[in-house]
Amino acid sequence: MSNGQVIAAKSANIGWEQRKRKFLPYAYLSPTLILLAVLTVVPIVTVFLYSLFDNVIVNPNPPEFVGLENYEEVLTHRKFRAAVSNTLYFALASVIVHFLIGLSFALLLNSKLLGANVKAFFRVIYILPWVFTASIIAILWRLLMNPHGVINFVLLEIGAIPELLEWLSDRKLAIHSVTFINIWSGYPFYLVSFLAGLQGIPDDLYEAGRVDGGNAWQLFWHITLPQLRPIIISLALLDFIWTIHQFTLVWMTTGGGRNTEVLSTYTYKAAFSSYEYSEASATAMVILAICTLVAIFYVRSQRMTDE
């Protein structure tokens, strides 16, 4: 082989290597991208198109383009509005109380007055609600909140309620009961994140604060909370999205009846009980829009912490 040939072969090889390097990251990403394209992007585009047409899916009549009519119909519907306000109550109350319980438990488990083994033991108990799936949590609380269940018994015995309450079938109570159940099942995620966050706050900060004469409350307000701020923001936004996604818990406790209809159960019923696929698609898009909006805030808040 002459010198020239070797060089040519080498440069061809380098060209191939370079092309391979350009192509490689996409190759590694390809399983993910293909899966997401087929099972996420395609359904989203389809549901968007459905929302603009009438007579979609199992309908003898040909689909008919109606523009935003489905949205108009849905948004002015009384039941849809009730579902929106229930969803907002459900999500906001969950996020706020999750935060309060999660932070209190994390501070408790981070207390210097407790030994390591005690902390480890109680940490497992506090995280316990997290390991149960929504359908099991639904059963569990239907057992406890049954009119003849143990909650009514205890409250009646101590005189907190005058009569047996129908926690999950009273039209006024049910939405609060379902929200309570969601609170019970969801706070451990905050607890875990706050525990990690608290351990990341340098002791020097507290030392300095004490030197400046700060009391426990001031240290908490001026050091702990500001240090946890990025975690709090991302947790609250993520949790808000997740609570709006929540379907199983509501479906298996009240079925969305008793004035507990949320957007996910409303959509499910519109599609699979009433076969109003076009309207259901419009509400599905509304939920997507809400979640996307919150997600944009989430990504923004992430960027701010990264920089």
Add this chain to the structure above:
Amino acid sequence: MIGSRRQILVRKILVWIALILGACFAGLPVLWMVSSSFKSNLEIFAYPPALIDESFSFQAYEAVLSDPGQLRFFFNSYLVAILVTICTVVTSILAGYSLSRYDFPFKKVLSLIIIGVQSVPPITLMIPYFGLIVWLGIYNSYAALVLTYMVFTLSYAIIMMTGYFNTLPRDLDEAVMIDGGGSFVTLWRILVPISLPGIVAVGVYTFMLAWNEFLFALTLTRTNDMRTVPIGIHLLMGQHSFEWNQMLALSVLGSLPVLILFLLFQRYFIAGMSAGSVKG
């Protein structure tokens, strides 16, 4: 500054009271579920209620474990959750490697899409999803559940994996590259072995999610031989007479795998989860 001994004692007592109240809030409902699963169905709502009464027996567990239909739910749940875990772990390692080690056009957009998938409500996908799965010819099959759960778990798994790889110095892989190893060899021989904690976290998270999923398991399966534990519980609930003790026994048995995984790997899992949520 440091309080007197008396003050410390008072504080200690207050902390313990709070600790025990918190434990009651978190643990008593679970304790009640477990104890009720050992009661006879008639005694579940007995007055006055007792944690353990004379009807204590393993009868509900025997009923669940001797019913081939119920055992099938467990088999399906294990099979689907394990398959999803393997597929998601492998796919997220590949994707995380790409996002962590390469710069390429559209990287920002692609990673935004991957993160964004987390915020897509399952119910939004639901309406066309059924038709799509039928069209793909995988309705009422394990493939439908495995692929679907991969979609739900991949986003978070990739975020966790990318985050983990980012903490590992690039010198490591460059050393192998110089020795003539390809990028795949680098990933497989160097990065994967030292990323085991991150991989375990991704695996446990994926298994839990796949084991627990309800909505799509209900919609994408038609026959009971394809259904998973959460659907099995739902089916028991739909029957005319509520077999409370059996439902509870099935719930306890259905929670055990996740509980055991969690207890075994809580250290990795908590680190991985919180890293993911905080750093995104």
